[in-house]
Amino acid sequence: MTDNTQRPHDGHNSPAPELPTQYAPADVEGKLYERWVERGYFEADAASDKPPFTVVIPPPNVTGSLHLGHAFEHTLIDAATRRKRMQGFETLWQPGMDHAGIATQNVVERELAKDGKSRHDLGREAFVERVWQWKGESGGQISGQMRRLGDGVAWSRERFTMDEGLSRAVQTIFKKLYDDELVYRAERIINWCPRCLTAISDIEVEYQEDDGELVSIRYGEGEASVVVATTRAETMLGDTAVAVHPDDERYRHLVGTEIELPLTGRRIPVVADAHVDPEFGTGAVKVTPAHDPNDFEIGQRHGLPAPAVLDERGVITAHGPFQGLDRFEARSAIVGALRAEGRVVAEKRPYKHSVGHCSRCKTTIEPRLSMQWWVKVGPLAKPAGDAVRDGRVAIHPEEMTKRYFDWVDNLHDWCISRQLWWGHRIPVWYGPNGEMVCVGPDEEPPTGEGWHQETDVLDTWFSSGLWPFSTLGWPERTESVEKFYPNSILVTGYDILFFWVVRMMMFGMYAMDGTPPFQTIVLHGMVRDQFGKKMSKSFGNAVNPLDWMDTYGSDAVRFTLARGANPGTDVPVGEDWVQGSRNFANKIWNATRFALMNGATVDGPLPAPEELSAADRWILSRLNTVVAEVDAYYDDYQFAKLSDALFHFAWDEVFDWYVELSKTTFQAGGPAADASRRVLGEVLDVTLRLLHPLVPFVTETLWTALTGGESLVVAQWPADSGFRDAAAEREIAVVQELVTEVRRFRADQGLQPGQKVPARLDLTGTALAPHEAAIRSLLRLQPEGEGFTATASLPVVGATVALDLSGTIDVAAERKRLAKDLAAAEKEKAQATGKLGNEAFLGKAPEPVVDKIRKRLATAEEDIVRITAQLAALPEA
Template sequence: MTREPDTAANPGGGPADSLAKSWEPGAVESALYQGWVDAGYFTADPHSDKPPFSIVLPPPNVTGSLHMGHALDHTLMDALARRRRMQGYEVLWLPGMDHAGIATQSVVEKQLAGEGLTRDDIGREAFIERVWKWKAESGGTIGGQMRKLGDGVDWSRERFTLDDALARAVQTIFKRLYDDGLIYRAERLVNWSPVLQTAISDIEVKYEDVEGELVSFRYGSLDDAEPHIVVATTRVETMLGDTAIAVHPDDDRYRDLVGTALPHPFLDRTIPVIADAHVDPEFGTGAVKITPAHDPNDFEMGVRHALPMPSIMSKTAEIENTGTRFDGMDRFTARVRVREALAEQGRIVEEKRPYLHSVGHSERSGEPIEPRLSMQWWVRVESLAKASGDAVRAGDTVIHPASQEPRWFAWVDDMHDWCISRQLWWGHRIPVWYGPEGQTVCVGPGDTPPEGYVQDPDVLDTWFSSALWPFSTMGWPDATDDLAKFYPTSVLVTGYDILFFWVARMMMFGTYVAREDAGDGGVLGPRGQVPFQDVFLHGLVRDEHGRKMSKSRGNGIDPLDWVERFGADALRFTLARGANPGSDLSVGEGNAQSSRNFANKLFNATRFALMNGAKPGGLPPRDRLTAADRWILDRLEQVRAGVDESYERYEFGKAAEALYHFAWDEVCDWYLELAKVQFAGEGDGSGETGFRAEATRTVLGTVLDALLRMLHPMIPFVTETLWKVLTGGESLVIASWPVADADTAADPEAARQVADTQKLITEIRRFRSDQGVKPSQRVPARLGALEDAGLVPLEGAVRSLARVTAAEAGFTATASIEVRLSAATVVVDLDTSSTVDLEAEKRRLTKDLAAAHKELAGTTAKLGNEAFLGKAPEQVVEKIRGRRDVAAADVDRLEARLAELGQPAEGGAR
C-alpha cells in the first residue's frame, strides 16, 4: 500500500508526551471542529480542476432538533464526503434548513395564544414578521448540533427554503408547471386538520390503533320482509353525508335492490343502492355506506358513479349544512347523538365497543384527521412520475439497495395527483392572482400582478420547495458556477421511509426542469436528466430491543446526550457500524460504550507506539522485514481493499466492522504484542536486532497512519488528534486516502507463520489458564518441532507472549501439550512442578483420555461395520480412518503421561 505521507510539518512525527494521558473527547472536539471550519477545509471551489462530488443535506425543520435518524443521516453523509475529499475530489456538502410551514406556524401561534391573541387578531403581515423574528432567535439549534456531530458541511453555502433565491426558484417552476397545464385547482378530498384548519400531507398523518365503536345500522324498512340493508361504520356521524349504499355486482343477496333507493333516516331524501366491484362481499354484511366528501375510498366511488358530494363538517369539524338537530355539534358529540337517534328509531342492529381500529392523526396537532372535500391546488403527476420511474429503469439514477426498487416503482407507477396548497400564512405564497371579474393569472418572478387583483391566500406545501432543493440551493434558475460544477449531485442519503414523500418529488421536479431546460437552452438541460446519480436508502434507528423510537414509549435517545457522555466519535461509530443498505439498526447504551472503548483503544495503542518511536515513512525491502511485519502490512492492504469495496456499495456497517476488528484484534491484540518483542530484540537470531527494531517502528507507524486515515471519515476527532501527533501532518481532513501498491505481492507464507504462531501461543495460554498458572509467572518449556513448523524465527515471540522460558540443564517435563499447526505438530513440554496442581493435571488428563477412548471406540465401530463401508464414499471412510489414528495416538500419549504422574490409566476400547 502506498500513500502520501503528508508529514511536511514534522517529518519525524510527534512525541507521545504531546498527547493527554487518556482520550477525553469533550476537551478537544469543539476546538478541532472550529479549526477545520476556520481553515476552509469544507468550503468547495467550483473552479477546481478536481472531479466533483456533491451531496445536499436533507433539510431538517427549522423548529426541530436532531434526533437519532438525523444523526445517522449526517454520519453517513459526512463519511462519504470526508472520504471523497481525501481521495482528491472537490467536495460540496451543502447544508440548510426547511421552513417547516405547519410546525413553525404552530410554534408562533402557541406563543400568541399565551398572549391571548390569534393570528387573525394581528393580521397576516404582522404574523409573518413574528415568525421571522422567532426564526432569527430560535432557529439555529440544529446548526450548533451539526457542529457537535462533526458535520463537514460548507457553511458558506447554507440555505433556507424561504431565502429570496429559493423563493425565485419556487415561483419559476410553479409558473412553468401552471403554463404547461400541470398545476390546476380543483375540489378534491384531502387530509384535513381541524385544529390547524389546513390540508396536510400524507407524511404528516400518523396512524394509531384506537378503541372506537363499530355500529351496524339499518337503512330502509324495519320489517325484515320489506327492502332494507344493514351497513356498519366506525364513524356513524358521517351517515349524515351518505349519498349511496354500495354492494358488489355479483352479490346475489342484493341483486334486486341495486337501482332502488332507500329513505335516509334523518334527511328528506333517498339513498340509491349501487353496485361497485370495490366492495368486498365477504366483509361484514357485504354492503357499505358511501360518504364521498368524508372518506377517500368513498370519494373514488362517488367519482365513478357521479354521486352528490355534500360536505357536512366545517373547517373545525363541526356538523353543518345538514338541516338536522345535529348541526353545530362537534364530530365526536354528533357520533354519540346520531347513534342514540338511530337507536330510538330501532335501526341499531349491533354495537361493538370497544372496537380497535387504525385512525390517522395529525402529527403536529395530535387530533384525528378528517377526510374533507376542499378546493385546493394540485400537481398533475402522471407525466412527472413516469419520467421519475424511467430514470431509474434506465440507470440514470441507481437506488441502493436494489431491493428498494420495487417500492419505488409501486409508488411512481401508481401516483395520485399531489395536493400542494396549505391554508397557512407561513410559507411560499401561491403566485396566483384573481381579478374582480373572476380572472386568474399566474405571476412569475419579477412580474407585476394586474392592478386590482388579489393574491391567493394559501401557501405551498413545504415539500414543494423541498423538491427543488438539489438545484435551487445551487442557484437555479440562474446559470451558476456551482450548478456547472456540482449538479447533478453525486448521491442522496436518506431513510427509506421518505422514499416517496421527498425523493420522488425531487425526481419529478429534477427531471421536469432538465427536460424543459433542454428544450429552451436552459441551465440544467446539458447537465443530465436527474438530480442525483445514486440514492442510498438506510433503515430506521430502533432501540436495543428493536422497537421504533417514540415519545409515547419513552425509548427515544437524544444523540447529543451520547455526544456529551461518550463523545461524537462514539455516537458516529455506533451508527455507522449498524448501517447497511435498507436495513434497520438497533442501538443502546452498550453500543455507545463499546464505541467509546474502541476510541480509547486506538488512543492507547497509538500512544504506546509513539512512546516506542513508531513513525510512518519509507519501508525497508520486504525481504528485510519479519514475518509479523509482512503479515500486518498484507492484512492492512486486504482491509483497505475491502473497506473501499464496502464504501462503493454503501455498506457502511461492513466497512466499520472490518476496520474495528483489524484495529482491535490484529493490530492491538497481536501486532503490538509482536512488535514489543521485536523492539526488545527477542527475535529471530539474525544478528540484526537494531535494524529489526527500527523497521518495526516504521511498519507500526505506517500501519497506524493508514488505519487512522481509513477510520477518519467515521470517527474524525480521535483520528485527527492521533494522526497529527503521529505524522506531524496538517490535518487528516485534507490528507490522502490510502491506495494500493501495485508492485507489492502478498506473502502467504508470512500469513501462515503468524497464524500458526497465534494458535501456538493461544493454546499454551489456554493450558496455563486451565492449570491455574498466574499470567505473570514464567514456566520453563521445550518447544519441539519448531523447525518443522517453520517457526524458528518466531520462537522469541512465542516464548515472550506465552510466558515460557527456555529449558535449561536438568529440565524435567511435568506436562505436555500437542498443537497441530499447518506444517507440523509442535509438542510443548513444560515443567509446571512449581506452578501446577498435580491433582488438577491428573484430572484433566483423565478427562481427555476418556474423550480419546470414546472417539477411538466410535470410529473403530464404524470401520468394522460392513454395511457402512459398502455405502459410504471412499473419502468419508478415509476421513474416519484418520480420526481413528489420531484418537489411538492420543490414547497412547495420555496414558503415558498419566503413568509418569503415577496415575494408572483406566482401560478403554482399543
C-alpha cells in the same frame, strides 16, 4: 508496498507534543472541528478542476434537534464525503434546513397562546414576521449539534427553504408547472387537521390502533332495506347513496331504487359499484362523498352530490338536532338516536381499528372535501421511473427498486396547498370577475380593486423537492449548478422514498432538462433500540445522541452507528455498544502512544522486503488487503462491513498481534528494530487514514502527532500498492495458532493471563524458531531454569510446548472437570451421529436443519480431540 509519495497537505511539521495518557474527547472535539471550519476544509470551489462529488443533507426541520436518526444518517454521509475529499474530489456536502410549515407555525402559535393571543390577533403579515423572529432566535439549534457530530458540511453555502433565492426557485417552477398545465385547482378529498386547520400530507398522518365502536345500522324498511356498518356514525348525515357490488345477488333487486336514510327524512339511491367487496361485512356500504376518499370516487362515478356535514373544526353543520355538536359528541348522540328508533342491528365495543392522527398535534384526521391546488403527476412521474429503469439512476440496495416503482408508477395527483400563513404563498391572483393569474418571479402581480392573492401556501415537500438544484442557485445557471449538479449520491431513509425522493426525481428531471438529480440513491433503515423496537418518547426508549456524545465522545457514537448500517435494513443500537466503540477509540489511542514512545516513524521510504521480518511483511500484506476491501465496501455503500473490517484489522491484527510482536523486536534493538519502527509508523498512518471518515476526531489527533502532517481531512486516501506476501501470512498464522492454542490451554487450567510459567519450547525444524522470543513474551513463558519438570506437554503445529505446572493447578479437580466436559462432547457426538444416520429423518428434515446438525457433529469432534489432549497433557495426580 504502500504508497509513500508525499501527499498534498501531508507535509511533516514538527511532531506534536507527547500524547496524554488517556483520550479525553471533550478536550479535543470542539476545538478540532472549529479549526477545520476556519481552515475552509469543508468548503467547495465551483471553479476547481477536480472532479465533483456532491451530496445534499436531507434538510432537517428548523424546529428540530439532533435525534439518533439524524446522527445515523449524517455519519454515513460524512464518511462517504470525507473519503471522497481525501481521494481528490471537489466535495460539496450541502447543508440547510426546511421551514417546516405546520411544525413551525404550531411552535409560534403556542408561544402566542402563552400571552392569550392567536395568529389572527396579529394578522398575517405580523405573524409571519414573528415566525422569522423566532427562527432567528431559536430555530436551527440542529446546526450546532451537527458540529458536535463532526459534519463536514460547506457552512458558507447553508440554505433555508424560505431564503430569497430558494423562494425564487419555488415561484419559478410553480409558474412553469402552471403554464404547462401541470398544476390545477380542484375540489377533492384531502387529509384535514381540525386543530391545525389545514390540509396535511400523507407523511404527516400517523396511524395508530384506537378503541372505537363498530355500529351496524339498518337503512330502509323490510325487504327494501340494507344493513351497513360504520365507525363514524356522524358522517351518515352526509350519505348520498348505499353501494353494493354489481354481481351481488342479495341486493340486485334494490339497485336503482331508493331507500330511506334514517334520522334525515331523505331518500338515497342504491348504486352498483365494483369497488365494493361483497365478502366484507354485509356487502353493502354507506357512501359519504364529502368525507371519505373511496366514497368520493364512487360519488364521481355515479354523479352523486357531496354535501359536507362537518366544518373545518369538525363540528356538525347539517341542519337538525345535531347541528353545532363536535364530531365525537355527535357520534354518540346519533348512535343513541338510531338505537331509540330500533335502527341499530349490532354494536361492537371496543372496536380496535387504525385511525389517522396529525403527527404535529395528535388530533384525529378528518377526510374532507376541499378546494385545493394539485400537481398533475403523471407526466412528471414517467420520466422519474424511466431514469431508474434505464440505469441513469441506481438505487441501493437494489431490492428497494421495486418499492420505488410501486410508488412512482401508481402516483395520484399531489395536493400541494396548505391553509397556513408560514410558507411559500401560492403565486396566483384572483380577479373580481373570476380571473386567475399566475405570476412569475420577474412579473408584477395584477393590481386594482377586487384583485387578491391566493391565501394558501405550498406544501413543504414542494420546496424541498427542489433541494438538489435550488440550493445551487437555480433558476440561474450558476457556476455551482454547472459544477455540482447532478448530485453524486443521495443518502436518506427508505421511509421517505415516496415523500421526498420521488418528488426530487420528478422536479429535477422536469426543471433540469431531463437530467436526474442523483446518480445513486442510497437508502438506509431506521434506528431502533437494542431490542429492535422503534424509538419513541412514549415508549421511554428514545435516546438523545448528545447525551452519548457527552459520555463517550462523538467518535464512539459515529462508529456504533456505522457498524450497524447494513443497506436498507433497520439499525438496532444500545448504550453498551457505544461503550464498546469508546473502548475501541481508547485502544487506537493507546496503540499510537506505544508507537510514538518506541520511535515509530513515517519518515523516508519503507525498507526493502528482504530487510523486513516476517511479522513486518505480514502486517504490510494484510494492510494492503484491507485497503482493497475497504474501498470495495465503500463503493458498494456497505458501511457495516467496512467498519467491521477496519475494527478487526486494527484491534485484532495491528494492536493485539503486530504491536505485541514488535515489543520483543524493539527490546532487542538494532536494524530489525529500526525497520519495524518504520513499518509500525506506516501501518498506523494508513490505518488512521482509513478510519478517519468514520472516527474523525481521535484519528486526526493521533495522525498529526504521528506524522506532523497538516490534517487528515485533506490528506491523501490510501491506495493498495499490490504488495502481498503469502509466505509471511502463512508463517504468522502458524505463530498465531500456536499462541492461541497455548492460551486456551492456560485458560482451561485456570491460569491467570499474566501468570508466568516455566516452559521448554521445541521449535526445531519449524517456521516458529525465529519467533521464540515473541512467543515466550506473548504467552508469559519463562525459561526452564533449575528444577524444571515438564508436567504438561502440548504438541501444536509441529512444535512442542512443555510446561511446568507443578503447584499452579489442582490436578484432580481439573481431571474431573475435563472428564465431565468430555462426556458431554461424546454425548453430543452420539446424538448428532444418530440423527445423521437416520434415513427417515434426513428425508423429512429441511436442509438448514440437517446442516446445523452436521456443524454440531463437527464441533463435538473438535471438542473431543481438544479435551483428550488436555487430559493427556495434565501431570499425574
